[in-house]
Amino acid sequence: MLLLKLLCLAALGQCELPSPTNVTIISLNLEHVLKWDPGPGSPTGTQYRVEYLHFHKNWSPVKMCLKITSPGECDLTEEFRDIFKSYVARVQAFTELEQSTWSKSSFFQPISNTILGPPEVTVSGCGDCLHLQVKPPKGKRMDHFLAYYESEYICEVLSATDGRKFTLRISGQRVIEYLKPATEYCVTVKMYIGINQHAILSNPHCVFTSLPHLNKVPVVLGLFCLVFLLSVMVWGFLFYGYILRSL
Template sequence: MGLWMLLLLHLHLGNAHWGEATGISLSAPSSVSISSINLEHTLSFQPGPQTPSDAQFMVEVVRSRKQLWKPVPACVALRAGQTCDLTRAFKDPFDHYVARVQAFTATQRSSWTVSDSFLPLSDTVIGPPDIAVSGCGNCLILHLTLPEVLASEHLKDSHTDLVFHVRRTRDGAEFTLHMPYSEETVISYLQTGVEYCVTASVKPHFSKAIPSEAQCAFTSPPPRNSLYMLVVLLGAFCALVFLLMALVAYGSRLTFSVLKTRLPKSLVTATNRSDLTSLSII
């Protein structure tokens, strides 16, 4: 690391000497930084104060093992506001790189502005896995797909762990699990009929990671309100009772009508008389 710092100091001093020899007059670019997601690296910068609108910008990179600045072919004539893709320039994820930016016009140049040292494998951010959640009684089943970058030749042999953050939506209770990657993962010993939300992130050995969006599911179908069920059952029972009473009343009337139709007239008359006698006695 000491030799690497000496190299950077030498480069800075060389830039200053070259600037004095050529009469640098443009302001140097500022805010030179490198961001990286899934080993895709992007350099951004801001023009220096009073940089003319027709100014262009050149990007060069150097790696610690070569110690020779090389221009990035796609970034030799950038305009203000544009970025530079350094993915191909930073081929070795285990090596340290530095980038620098210079403004220039047809007649003027600025001094170089150098970025911080960048190690692709540790400075990149691994994106979230794709996750789908479903219930299985007192558990959740997670279906997972890792970012494609983890299948690259540099990372395919690395052991990948996942971090799961589980939160119960009812009361906010939460816990975290660290588990090895599997396309299907089961989280057990949960409450039945309860909704849980799960986020997942990759836990690589060298890099940082972004968690996924929360995916929510019930462990089993959510229970219906017990009072609502009681009212429904009571209403159904009352309707059944009224229906039976109506059937009994209708059956009685139907039976009496049939008997009255089929009895002999004399018996019907006698029956009527007996009814009248009974009424008179009463």
């Protein structure tokens, strides 16, 4: 077998391994991972190296991904630091004596192609309103993203009673007013960036609006009047009894 490989190298300069397949960039919250599958018939011991390219630059090797064995993946988060540029990555299989042709990914722009995970959502009832607080999804690159964009969210509010719903755009926190008291509402939220269509909705957060606050003034006045009337009646009975004893 070794003799055949040496003859192949002498005749052709090199022999080609099966090229990697399904080369794809998976990105969540601006953390990017290149994934691939070994080409059909790849021999045991095959290794892989990764390079990337962006416009007006040459192919650059990814230092941490020059001798990958398994699994077939490479973290490109640090290489794709400019979230507005377009990149492409490629991967090549090799052994001591052979190498494959390069297999490329599709072009990738971090800001528009990353998947934005569901934000952190807190909802509480407040009379005929809901108090909503939203934070961006966690991720080591999300602070870099927020340096360019203010956090904005699309919020959908659904009445569990009659199925009516409405949508509004919010930032950070918001009091949603003019709702029905003592009614259950379910809220789902996702991040909003105009050029990114890959935001994921949060799970529904369902809470009841509170009962309206009771006005205590009429209650206090009513109790005062009741006590006054009872006092008058007691003093009236006592006075009437005193009159009867005096006769």
